Amino acid sequence: LGFDHTPERLAAGEAAIQTAQRLNPDAGETHLAVAQHRYRGYRDYDGARAEVAIAQRSLPNDPLSFELLAFINRRQGRWNESIQNFERAIELDPRNFYTLQQMALGYQTLRRYADEVRVLDRALTIVPNNVDTKVARASVELLWHADTRPLHDMIGTVLAENPTLAPTLADTWLMLALCEHD
Numbered sequence: 063l064g065f066d067h068t069p070e071r072l073a074a075g076e077a078a079i080q081t082a083q084r085l086n087p088d089a090g091e092t093h094l095a096v097a098q099h100r101y102r103g104y105r106d107y108d109g110a111r112a113e114v115a116i117a118q119r120s121l122p123n124d125p126l127s128f129e130l131l132a133f134i135n136r137r138q139g140r141w142n143e144s145i146q147n148f149e150r151a152i153e154l155d156p157r158n159f160y161t162l163q164q165m166a167l168g169y170q171t172l173r174r175y176a177d178e179v180r181v182l183d184r185a186l187t188i189v190p191n192n193v194d195t196k197v198a199r200a201s202v203e204l205l206w207h208a209d210t211r212p213l214h215d216m217i218g219t220v221l222a223e224n225p226t227l228a229p230t231l232a233d234t235w236l237m238l239a240l241c242e243h244d
Contacts, residue, residue: 065102066104068102072103072104072241075099075100075103075193079092079095079096079099079204082095082096083096087203088115088120089107089120090118090119090120090121090124091117091121092111093113093114093116093117094114094117094121094124094126094127094130096113097109097110097111097113097114097117097127097130098110098130100113101118101133101134102104103131107134107137107138110134111131111134114127114130114131114134119232123154124154125151125152125154125155125158125161126149126151128147128148128150128151128154129148129151129158129161129164131147132144132145132146132147132148132151132164132165132168133164135147136168141168141171141172142172144168145165145168145169145172148161148168149165154166157188159185159188159189159192159211161182162181162182162185162188163185163195163198165181166178166181166182166185166198169181170172170202170205173205175205175206178202179199179202182195182198182199182202183199186199193220193224193227193230193231194230196216196220196232197213197216197217197220197222197234199216200212200213200215200216200217201213201234204238208241210238210241210242213234213238214238214242217231217234217235217238
């Protein structure tokens, strides 16, 4: 995802964590920062999970803690738990577009297409012109009902409006072409 894992960047993150721990070692925010650092910096999922558990004791309604736990669960193949945590994060932060997108990916993986449609439609009420989400929504019909038409039409519409987006759509467009035997 473009995270910088160079030793210098990890050291800078570690220094920031140490400062937070020195200033307020018991704060939920400090434990949440440690969890983020372990998850994103080192892929230490178990360590991050333990820190999230500590953070949630003092931040029981922090949507970020549930979102991070959803990511950890997903990385560890705990898809149903991941979805539960995304759902809780959305209950606490109902207009979080990014979390809705991520939850939709989880539903897709679990082949819960009706739920994926519901979440993508909700995301589109927040950011109606997001091309990735529009294409993802049209893709559901292909995955769920083997109907290529909505995705074909959406890609055509997107490219007619902005041909420079072709590289962004290349993977999906290729999959569609293969499905259409084109």
